[in-house]
Amino acid sequence: MSLENNSGKNFMEVAKGLKSWLVTLDHKRIGIMYLLFVISAFFLGGVFALLLRFELLSPNQIAFTAKQYNQLFTLHGAIMVFLFIVPSIPASLGNFLLPLQIGAVDVAFPRLNLASLYIYMVGAVFCFLSLYLGAVDTGWTFYTPYSSTTDTSVISITLGAFILGFSSILTGVNFIATIHKMRAPGMTWFKMPLFVWSLYATAIIQVLATPVLAITLLLLIFERLLGIGIFDPALGGDPVLFQHFFWFYSHPAVYIMILPAMGVMSELVTTFCKRNIFGYKLIAFSSIAIAIISFLVWGHHLFVSGQSQFAAMLFSLLTFLVAIPSAIKVFNWLSTMYKGSITFYTPFLYFLSFMFLFCIGGFTGVFLGALSIDVHLHDTYFVVAHFHYVMMGGTVMAFLGGLHYWWPKMFGKMYNEGLAKTSCLLVFLGFNITFFSQFIMGSKGMPRRYYSYLEQYQPYHIASTIGSWVLAVGFFLMAGYLIHSLLRGKKAPSNPWGGLTLEWHTTSPPPLENFDVKPRITHDPYDYENMDIPNEKGMLK
Amino acid sequence: MATKDGFIKHKVAHHFDTAEQEFETAKLGMWAFLGQELLFFSGLFVAYGVFRFLYPEMFIDAHHQLSWKMGALNTVFLITSSFTMVMGVRSAQLSQKKLMLKYLIATFILATAFLVVKYFEYAAKFHHGYLPSNWFTGEGLFENMHLFFGLYFVLTGLHGIHVAVGMGLIAWLIIRGNRGEFHADYYTPVEMVGLYWHLVDLVWIFLFPLLYLIG
Numbered sequence: 001m002s003l004e005n006n007s008g009k010n011f012m013e014v015a016k017g018l019k020s021w022l023v024t025l026d027h028k029r030i031g032i033m034y035l036l037f038v039i040s041a042f043f044l045g046g047v048f049a050l051l052l053r054f055e056l057l058s059p060n061q062i063a064f065t066a067k068q069y070n071q072l073f074t075l076h077g078a079i080m081v082f083l084f085i086v087p088s089i090p091a092s093l094g095n096f097l098l099p100l101q102i103g104a105v106d107v108a109f110p111r112l113n114l115a116s117l118y119i120y121m122v123g124a125v126f127c128f129l130s131l132y133l134g135a136v137d138t139g140w141t142f143y144t145p146y147s148s149t150t151d152t153s154v155i156s157i158t159l160g161a162f163i164l165g166f167s168s169i170l171t172g173v174n175f176i177a178t179i180h181k182m183r184a185p186g187m188t189w190f191k192m193p194l195f196v197w198s199l200y201a202t203a204i205i206q207v208l209a210t211p212v213l214a215i216t217l218l219l220l221i222f223e224r225l226l227g228i229g230i231f232d233p234a235l236g237g238d239p240v241l242f243q244h245f246f247w248f249y250s251h252p253a254v255y256i257m258i259l260p261a262m263g264v265m266s267e268l269v270t271t272f273c274k275r276n277i278f279g280y281k282l283i284a285f286s287s288i289a290i291a292i293i294s295f296l297v298w299g300h301h302l303f304v305s306g307q308s309q310f311a312a313m314l315f316s317l318l319t320f321l322v323a324i325p326s327a328i329k330v331f332n333w334l335s336t337m338y339k340g341s342i343t344f345y346t347p348f349l350y351f352l353s354f355m356f357l358f359c360i361g362g363f364t365g366v367f368l369g370a371l372s373i374d375v376h377l378h379d380t381y382f383v384v385a386h387f388h389y390v391m392m393g394g395t396v397m398a399f400l401g402g403l404h405y406w407w408p409k410m411f412g413k414m415y416n417e418g419l420a421k422t423s424c425l426l427v428f429l430g431f432n433i434t435f436f437s438q439f440i441m442g443s444k445g446m447p448r449r450y451y452s453y454l455e456q457y458q459p460y461h462i463a464s465t466i467g468s469w470v471l472a473v474g475f476f477l478m479a480g481y482l483i484h485s486l487l488r489g490k491k492a493p494s495n496p497w498g499g500l501t502l503e504w505h506t507t508s509p510p511p512l513e514n515f516d517v518k519p520r521i522t523h524d525p526y527d528y529e530n531m532d533i534p535n536e537k538g539m540l541k
Numbered sequence: 542m543a544t545k546d547g548f549i550k551h552k553v554a555h556h557f558d559t560a561e562q563e564f565e566t567a568k569l570g571m572w573a574f575l576g577q578e579l580l581f582f583s584g585l586f587v588a589y590g591v592f593r594f595l596y597p598e599m600f601i602d603a604h605h606q607l608s609w610k611m612g613a614l615n616t617v618f619l620i621t622s623s624f625t626m627v628m629g630v631r632s633a634q635l636s637q638k639k640l641m642l643k644y645l646i647a648t649f650i651l652a653t654a655f656l657v658v659k660y661f662e663y664a665a666k667f668h669h670g671y672l673p674s675n676w677f678t679g680e681g682l683f684e685n686m687h688l689f690f691g692l693y694f695v696l697t698g699l700h701g702i703h704v705a706v707g708m709g710l711i712a713w714l715i716i717r718g719n720r721g722e723f724h725a726d727y728y729t730p731v732e733m734v735g736l737y738w739h740l741v742d743l744v745w746i747f748l749f750p751l752l753y754l755i756g
Contacts, residue, residue, distance in 0.1 A: 105556035108566045169577050177570035181562060211577045215584035219695065227675035228691030230588055235674050236685030241591060245584060513555075 008516065010412065010509040025110035026512065030117055031096030032410060035403075037120065038092055041083035046475065048076035053434075053468040056461045059452045066451040070137035071152070073449060075130075077140030082161045083124055085395055086253060089260035090206075091120070091171055093402050094199050096410060098175060100503035100510060101193045103184025103519035108177035116170040119163060126160030129153070139449060141250070144231035144242040148223045155224055158217040165210045165217075168256075172206030175199055184502070186521035193501045193525045194283055198263025201287035205252045205259075205294060213249030216242065240305050247298035255294040257391055259287055261398030262329055265354055268401050269333045270526040271499040272348035273340025277526045279332040286325030293322050303374045312371055319369035326362055330355065345497065345540070346420040350401030353428045357393025361386060364439070379449075382442025385435045393431060400427070400478075407482070408496050412509045413489030419481040426474030433467030493538025501525050505534045547638065549720060551727030564729050571733045575740050578703075582744055585696050589751060592688055601756030602682050603689035606671050608662065612753035615658050616745065622651035623742040630735045633718070633728035641731070642718055648738070649711045652704055659701055666690065696748055703741045710734045 011028050021029055052072040055064045064072065095113065099106055107113050130136050133153035138146055147154050179200050183192070220242070222228045229235030231242045270277050277283065299307060299315030307315075333355065342348070364386040367373050377383060408414055441460035446453060453461070495504040506515050523531050533539065557563040593600045629644035670678030673694060677687040714734055717723065723731050 107556075109570060110554075110556065112570075169574075173570050173573040173577070176573045177566050180569055181566040182556070207573050207577045208580050211581035212584045215581050218699075219584075219588070222673075222691070222695055225675075226673040226691065226694070227687075228673045228695060229685075229688050230592065230691060236596070236688050238591065238595075241588070245587075248584075 008507075008511045010507060011512045012412075012509055014512050023114075025106070025114055027095050027099050027107045027110065027113060028410075028510065028514075030113050031092050031094070033117060034087060034095060034120070035092035035410075037124070038084050038088045041079055041124070042088075045076050045079040045084055046472070048072050048079065050468055050472055052076060053465040055451075056453075057465050059455060059458065067137060069451045070139075070449075071135040074136050074139050078127065078136070078157060078161070080391075081140055081253075082164045083127060085257045085391060086164075086168055087120065087171070088257075088395065088399050089264065089402065090175070090199055090202055090256075091116075091167075093264070093399070093406060094175065094195075094202075094260060095171075097406065097503055098178060098196060098199055099182065100409075100506065100514055101196050101501050102179065102182060102187055103502050103515065103521065104178065104182040105513045105515075106182075107174050108182055109174050112170055112174055116167045116174070119170065120167040123160045123163035123165075123167060126163060127157050128160075130157035130160065141246060142217070142220060142242075143246075144220065144223070144239040145233065147220060148232060155221050158220055162214050162217045162221075165214045168206050169210045169214075172203035172210070175203040176207065179203075184519045184521055190281065190284070191521050191524055192284075194266035194277065194280070194287075195260075195263035195501075197284040198259045198266075198287050201291040202256050202259045204288075204291050205256050209249045209252035209256070209295065212245065213253070216245040216249065219245070240302065240307070243302055243305055244298065247301045248295075251298040251301065252291075252294040254387070254390070255290055257395050259290060261354070261395040262287065264398040264402040264405070265329070265333055265351060267499070267501065268347050268351040268405060269336045270528075271405070271497050272345065272351065273337050273342050274498065274528050275336055275340040275526070276524065276528055277332070278335035278338075279328070280524065280526075282328050283332050286328045289325040290322060293318060293325070297322060300369055300374070303371060304378050316369055316371050320366065323362065323366055330359065330362075343497075345404075346417060346424055347401045347405035347497070349421060349424045349428075350397050350404065353424070354394055354397040354401065357389050357397060357431070361389030361391075361393050364389065377442065379447055380442040381438040381446045381448055384448045385438035385442055388435045388438070393435075397427075400424075405497065406503070407485070408492030409503055409508045409510070411486060411489075412492050412507075413485045414492050414496065415485035415489060416481045419477060423474050423477040423481070426470055426477065430467050430470030430472075430474055434464050434471060435467070437461075437463040437467065493540075494535035495533065495538060496540050498533045498536065498539045500528065500531055500533065546636075547721045548636065548724045549722050551722070560726065567729050567733060568736075571736050575736060578740055582699075585692070585699070586747070586751075589692055589696070592692065593755075596683070596685060596688065599681075599683035599686055600689055603671075603686045604752065604755050606666070606669070606679070606681075607693070607753050608665070609753045611658055611662050612749050615655050616749050618651045618655045618658070619742045619745050622648045622655070623739055625651065626735050626738045629714075630728065630731050633723045633731040634725060636724040638718065638721060638724070641723065642715060645711055645715050645718065645731075649708060649715070652708045652711070655704060656701065656708075659697065666693075693752055696752070700741070700744055700748060703744070707734070707738050707741050710737065 011026055021033065024030065051064070052069060055062050055069050095107070130153045133156050134151065136152045136154055136157045138150055138154060142154065142158060179196060219228070219230065223231050227235065230237040231239050233239060266277055266283060297315060297319045299311055300319045303312050364382070368377060368383060368386055404415070404420060437460040441457050444457070446457045446460070492508045494506065494508050502519055505519065551560070553560050553563050557566070625644045625647040629641050629648060632641035632644055666672065670676065671690045672687070673691040674687040677690065679686065711734060714731055717730065
């Protein structure tokens with residue numbers, strides 16, 4: 001089955017000029033614009049991270065005052081969470097690939113899709129406005145009562161996050177409708193690629209959890225503007241209520257961040273091992289299980305906030321439950337590799353990085369879910385290292401893996417494999433140097449978000465900062481060869497890696513309507529035993 | 542292009558195979574959106590529940606400042622408007638253009654009446670200083686009474702914004718319906734706005750007893 005047509009124009013050639021991008025309804029162009037924005041946000045958040053790591057080289061002031069330091073880590077967190085990692089995989093790769101993978105012409109609501117991009121831009125403007133109006137210094141969690149009293153611009157950035165939330169909700173609504181109603185003939189639920197399943201689970205959380213964040217941030221804004229008082233103890237309110245509200249969204253939100261990454265993993269492991277996925281249904285259902293459990297664990301952020309012991313015990317138990325579906329996925333990916341014919345291209349190196357780092361991140365999450373240990377480790381660098389191992393070691397690695405995997409499909413160009421491998425190695429090493437030292441100093445009691453510290457922690461801080469420089473070199477190298485690929489890269493074949501899912505049946509880049517012939521699905525998505533690899537001629541050897 | 546009976550034929554969007562698929566997709570998307578609306582308001586209802594549980598006597602004392610008669614009048618307006626909305630959808634399905642427009646205009650007028658009543662209620666609260674704490678000057682038995690009014694204004698205010706958005710959507714339906722765009726073969730927007738409007742109505746049906754009829 002080859003759906004390739006070399007005579008037609010691809011989606012980038014059908015129209016040229018800035019305007020053709022700004023008013024486009026094509027999911028592929030919208031995905032690429034999202035990609036541009038999330039990568040810019042990642043760059044900016046990364047610069048803030050480098051600056052704050054630099055300041056932490058010494059317990060005394062080097063370049064920034066304590067307040068500037070607070071603003072730096074707040075902006076780093078807020079930009080990375082709201083502008084980068086929440087939209088990263090779903091809005092960029094997901095937008096581009098979802099219709100391709102289910103054999104559709106476009107998402108269900110193309111205009112809504114474009115609207116969500118513009119809403120994202122408006123939200124971003126409000127976030128950046130905060131930089132001019134006195135950058136916010138509350139931490140990305142905006143905890144009351146500090147956030148309702150600080151003189152920095154809380155309103156602007158929370159309004160930005162509120163607006164960004166709606167961009168995320170609309171993407172979720174769009175994806176749910178698309179996955180339900182737009183699948184090609186023959187694509188039953190269990191013939192969908194697993195990336196699609198993970199986007200579905202993500203969309204459910206986006207639609208059901210994000211509005212709670214929206215109302216929470218709105219209440220915080222009203223608290224500051226009108227003094228409604230519900231979070232202010234002086235007025236009879238309860239500041240811990242804010243934490244409940246905030247984490248009711250923000251814990252599911254960390255699964256918004258990791259679930260699409262897990263979907264990318266399933267795509268990478270099958271293609272680069274040339275094997276059918278082990279335990280398809282279990283992986284699919286474990287995505288849904290994670291989505292459901294995610295709504296019931298928010299209290300583990302409040303173990304030391306004075307919630308009842310009984311509630312804390314329940315939340316601790318439920319938190320352990322998340323480990324089960326997560327482990328099911330990891331074991332299934334591992335089993336898929338068994339007896340596979342593995343090729344070590346760059347995307348697969350990111351897959352392996354994810355496997356190592358996500359396991360460390362996951363296991364340390366189990367430590368933190370245990371009540372007695374959490375009381376000791378709460379608000380230390382151990383927590384910082386834990387979520388960076390999950391979010392960066394997990395999601396960012398998967399994002400980069402997916403980016404390298406689908407790059408030839410998106411842009412029709414290859415990148416320099418040698419440089420890409422070098423960069424992957426640098427990122428992996430730099431990441432571990434940066435954050436493993438944080439595990440150690442956290443377990444020794446170094447609190448997070450502190451501007452100054454006891455001298456005994458300085459060696460770990462120095463190691464961590466040097467690690468951040470290695471990371472930076474890795475990322476700049478990546479930016480270099482990716483830009484080179486766009487300008488001078490070799491033309492990509494339709495199926496460089498030998499993937500089976502539908503996007504590899506069409507050209508690189510795909511035509512405007514994705515497929516010249518409407519695909520009809522007869523096999524499981526990764527059935528290497530019974531299916532021929534599409535467009536096998538151009539495959540890299 | 543208008544057909545001879547004054548209706549405009551609907552063109553199925555290029556990425557759908559059939560008009561039915563297009564309609565079903567829109568409907569599913571709308572329900573998903575309503576799901577998020579529900580969760581949006583649920584956060585506020587939780588806040589209401591927490592503070593009513595903490596300060597039950599204050600809530601009862603404070604709610605006496607609300608006029609249940611005005612609230613009841615508004616409830617009648619909104620429930621009736623839900624009925625006229627349903628009839629509007631039904632008329633669109635039967636290609637009864639004039640009837641549909643009448644029902645939509647009736648819905649719009651009822652929504653306006655709701656907001657007018659709300660305006661008088663708000664004016665009274667402003668006059669007596671029953672406001673969130675920054676401007677609270679009202680009299681009552683409890684010093685944290687402003688919490689009730691903070692919640693009252695956030696709940697009814699956000700609901701009021703939803704009513705106003707609904708009015709905009711209904712006006713949009715009236716303009717498009719007048720052009721003859723809605724008929725038995727295509728009434729998706731009418732049905733979707735209808736679904737939204739019922740949600741707005743439903744939220745009020747919870748707000749009315751929780752704010753006006755306690756104690």
